[in-house]
Amino acid sequence: MAVKDLFMVRKTDYAPVRMAVIIGLVFLVLFVPVIFKKPFPQDLVIKIFLFALLGNAWNILGGLTGQVSLGHAMFFGTGAYTSTLLFLKFGVSPWFGLLTGAMLAGGISLVLGYPSFKLKGHYFAMITIAFGEVFHILFRNIDAFGGASGLFLPITDNSFSAFYFGIHKAPYLYIVFFFYILSTVTIYLLDRSKIGFYLRSINAEEDAARSLGVSSPFYKSIAMFFSASFTAVGGSFYAQYVTFIDPPSVFHLMFSIQIVLIVILGGIGSIVGPLAGALVLIPLSEFTRIYLGGTGRGFDLILYGLLIIVFAVYQPLGLVGMFGRKRR
Amino acid sequence: METEILQAVVSGLLLGLIYSLVAVGLTLIWGVMDIVNFAHGDFLMLGMYTSYVLYTSLGIDPLLSIPVAGGFLFVVGVVTYRMIIRRIMHAPMLVQIFTTFGMMIFLRYVIFFFFKPDYRSIGNTVLSGNVKFLGVYVGIPETVAALGAFLTTGVIYWIINHTKIGGAITATSENRVAAQLMGIDPDRIFSLSWGIGGAAAGIAGALLSNFFYIFPEVGGVFGLTAFVVVCFGGFGNIHGAFIAGLIVGLIESLGGYIAPPEYKHLFVYSLFIFLLWLRPRGLLGVT
Amino acid sequence: MSLLRIEEVTKRFGGLVANDRVSFDVGKGEIVGLIGPNGAGKSTLFNCIAGYFKPDGGRIFFRGEEITGLFPEKIAKKELGRTFQIVKIFPRMTVLENAMVGAFVRTASVAGASKRAGEWIEYVGLSAKIESLASELTLAEQKWLQLARTLAIDPEMLLMDEVLAGLTASETKSAVELIRKIRDEKGITILIVEHVMDVIMPLSDRVVVLDNGKKIAEGTPEEVSKDPLVIKAYLGEE
Numbered sequence: 001m002a003v004k005d006l007f008m009v010r011k012t013d014y015a016p017v018r019m020a021v022i023i024g025l026v027f028l029v030l031f032v033p034v035i036f037k038k039p040f041p042q043d044l045v046i047k048i049f050l051f052a053l054l055g056n057a058w059n060i061l062g063g064l065t066g067q068v069s070l071g072h073a074m075f076f077g078t079g080a081y082t083s084t085l086l087f088l089k090f091g092v093s094p095w096f097g098l099l100t101g102a103m104l105a106g107g108i109s110l111v112l113g114y115p116s117f118k119l120k121g122h123y124f125a126m127i128t129i130a131f132g133e134v135f136h137i138l139f140r141n142i143d144a145f146g147g148a149s150g151l152f153l154p155i156t157d158n159s160f161s162a163f164y165f166g167i168h169k170a171p172y173l174y175i176v177f178f179f180y181i182l183s184t185v186t187i188y189l190l191d192r193s194k195i196g197f198y199l200r201s202i203n204a205e206e207d208a209a210r211s212l213g214v215s216s217p218f219y220k221s222i223a224m225f226f227s228a229s230f231t232a233v234g235g236s237f238y239a240q241y242v243t244f245i246d247p248p249s250v251f252h253l254m255f256s257i258q259i260v261l262i263v264i265l266g267g268i269g270s271i272v273g274p275l276a277g278a279l280v281l282i283p284l285s286e287f288t289r290i291y292l293g294g295t296g297r298g299f300d301l302i303l304y305g306l307l308i309i310v311f312a313v314y315q316p317l318g319l320v321g322m323f324g325r326k327r328r
Numbered sequence: 329m330e331t332e333i334l335q336a337v338v339s340g341l342l343l344g345l346i347y348s349l350v351a352v353g354l355t356l357i358w359g360v361m362d363i364v365n366f367a368h369g370d371f372l373m374l375g376m377y378t379s380y381v382l383y384t385s386l387g388i389d390p391l392l393s394i395p396v397a398g399g400f401l402f403v404v405g406v407v408t409y410r411m412i413i414r415r416i417m418h419a420p421m422l423v424q425i426f427t428t429f430g431m432m433i434f435l436r437y438v439i440f441f442f443f444k445p446d447y448r449s450i451g452n453t454v455l456s457g458n459v460k461f462l463g464v465y466v467g468i469p470e471t472v473a474a475l476g477a478f479l480t481t482g483v484i485y486w487i488i489n490h491t492k493i494g495g496a497i498t499a500t501s502e503n504r505v506a507a508q509l510m511g512i513d514p515d516r517i518f519s520l521s522w523g524i525g526g527a528a529a530g531i532a533g534a535l536l537s538n539f540f541y542i543f544p545e546v547g548g549v550f551g552l553t554a555f556v557v558v559c560f561g562g563f564g565n566i567h568g569a570f571i572a573g574l575i576v577g578l579i580e581s582l583g584g585y586i587a588p589p590e591y592k593h594l595f596v597y598s599l600f601i602f603l604l605w606l607r608p609r610g611l612l613g614v615t
Numbered sequence: 616m617s618l619l620r621i622e623e624v625t626k627r628f629g630g631l632v633a634n635d636r637v638s639f640d641v642g643k644g645e646i647v648g649l650i651g652p653n654g655a656g657k658s659t660l661f662n663c664i665a666g667y668f669k670p671d672g673g674r675i676f677f678r679g680e681e682i683t684g685l686f687p688e689k690i691a692k693k694e695l696g697r698t699f700q701i702v703k704i705f706p707r708m709t710v711l712e713n714a715m716v717g718a719f720v721r722t723a724s725v726a727g728a729s730k731r732a733g734e735w736i737e738y739v740g741l742s743a744k745i746e747s748l749a750s751e752l753t754l755a756e757q758k759w760l761q762l763a764r765t766l767a768i769d770p771e772m773l774l775m776d777e778v779l780a781g782l783t784a785s786e787t788k789s790a791v792e793l794i795r796k797i798r799d800e801k802g803i804t805i806l807i808v809e810h811v812m813d814v815i816m817p818l819s820d821r822v823v824v825l826d827n828g829k830k831i832a833e834g835t836p837e838e839v840s841k842d843p844l845v846i847k848a849y850l851g852e853e
Contacts, residue, residue, distance in 0.1 A: 134597050197728075207703060211665065260426075268422075302434060306430070
């Protein structure tokens, strides 16, 4: 198989993997809070689905459309800060804040994306790094947004409408799982629609696509909007879950890279790739953090770096590529 | 007030000379083989830590570490090419991005693991103190670093334009096939380019170690700034990288003067964004 | 009335003038050949017409409406289609899906696009391979696919850029028949760039000759092949 054909892996080619993952998924979600009463496993699963959601979101732009963004943390942080600030300053329900954050992130992505779409490959990646850094610097220094010290979400009564459940992790799990499913269904529907055809054509041969009437700026914008808004949803969820956000935790370049790595590792052209990647990377990261002692000695990141290199060079199709089998 | 602006200008130019050196290394690799080295800033970081280690363990003055750092990063560059880059020369652009990105993360966090995120500095050395020049105070380490960068850039320039091997490099970057037909081995040229590029970054790091804070993530800002400079000066263009480095240094410095200093990088990044946006819309690649 | 009018189109790349005030018309229902030695500027002209390059001078009209400098997708939507010299099929999509990308220009329905795409695939004779991945086709089949895909946008006129390069003799014969069929049966006007003289002369109603960016001759194949300037341009290239 030509290395050139990195994207647009046909989803039907990986039926065995997909079934396995779906089954594993259902098991995880339904039974984890029952089997594992301790918070750690529940937390692990929540993180897995959060990153799978973020991976899905990124994949709409990266895998389907072929535009590699290394700055997606800016949307994550936008979501997190929007819902948090709206709640802290105006008492707005976090659910409404989540929606607002998603729309805001989507809007920002259109404004920044539209002039950037003409950039190919490396240059698009670079400009997204620059965007990400700009956001990071701004939020670190603007006191009205909490500045470098970050924002705390107050402890309130446990309730769904307050989007707060205290020590009970199960509701968080179900919520993030819901958003993950929502994102998966969205990608599935997009992919099979005219929009999906157009995005894949832009990905494969943009000039040819344009010669067939496909407006690449318009369709890239659509992909961008969905990608950014789902990422922001993840950010708002994260804020409500950990109840503390600060610029390094939500705007850092390494966060953007983690998202991308999960998708590459799992399989960039595949709908279950992000979940597969999260299933491997998140536990890996959590365990290395625990067993190598202390917060962030960075060992997991060393592994990340190695994994990226190894997978980029030897297995660009990721885990799904390794274990899935082409039907043709 | 006037001296303050002058101060900013002078600091900016001094820093700019260092940016030029870093960018020259990056643009060389870019021009010769069309590969973007996202890990370039971290080569610089390794240069800084080389100096630091030599200083703290052997008491060697940073000035003397410069050739060591240069040599070490030359080797790192060549090894990187031979072990990794060579395998992805014809891979899709995405793969190339991720590979050098992976290197960036790997290098950065290996150092992070061993040295922790602490900000370190090299204290009293041969070069210390300030000098008053045209009513402006300039640090001696900064000035020496800038001069060192200028000299190194000059050496690289001389190598590229006035030696046989430099001619081979230029030929390979302009037309690989023709160069091959003339008996030039592209593989050796690529190794050499990565070596020189790495050495340039390493030397810049060693020069900086005299007065700049040393920490694992220092490569991030320098790397990104190097991209800005290369973008500004033209990919593969060494002259351009030199001049653009000075300009970017000035912009950063003056930006930090006009606005709160925390925002100074914002000016550079914004410049970068607008540069990329305003490039002429080159549609199509039929040829 | 002419369907496509090229007026004084000029395109420069740095110091090189690739198209130098080129003017000609293509009438509805014609097959016009665009020939010239290598580097004459034929592909550049195509790219200017189709919206991939913005001309530095001159104007281009299609159906009386100015299209100079419009985006490629807009021009495609105006029913002016083009194929690419180096076939740009979507490798990891099937033959059907490739053609569907073109068919979607008229509809948002997947079923509808699928049906229309299928019709055009049958028209070019690729039905047997309809479920194959485009990357698995032979070169000739990929060219038919490119054609079917472009036809699916329902163009009134087609710009064909060196469709015959790399084809065997029998494949070339099929290609020529197909091109004739497209014009005769569907009434699609064709401007075709070609190098293979034996093919393009019998096929074209009229021929335009470019050399070094300028138009040096225009007329029936008969007239043009006897034109001393044309002969010189080609012989001079030997």
